[in-house]
Amino acid sequence: MKLVEAIARHLRPAEPLQHLKELQLAATEGWLLSSAEVEGLIGCKPRIQKGKQQFTRGSFCGLL
Numbered sequence: 411m412k413l414v415e416a417i418a419r420h421l422r423p424a425e426p427l428q429h430l431k432e433l434q435l436a437a438t439e440g441w442l443l444s445s446a447e448v449e450g451l452i453g454c455k456p457r458i459q460k461g462k463q464q465f466t467r468g469s470f471c472g473l474l
Contacts, residue, residue: 448472
């Protein structure tokens with residue numbers, strides 16, 4: 411039984427909204443994130459369309 415509980419604890423999914431909390435903290439504190447850091451948090455590389463100065467994915471909006 412202890413082994414099963416240990417496996418279950420290990421397989422428990424991470425908090426699903428943690429990445430949004432980290433983005434909110436960075437915005438609140440005014441931190442500048444690198445493209446790699448943003449990619450790690452939102453799951454895709456931030457690419458800005460030609461003629462635009464911001465990147466938007468879902469509720470996240472990043473400025474150049």
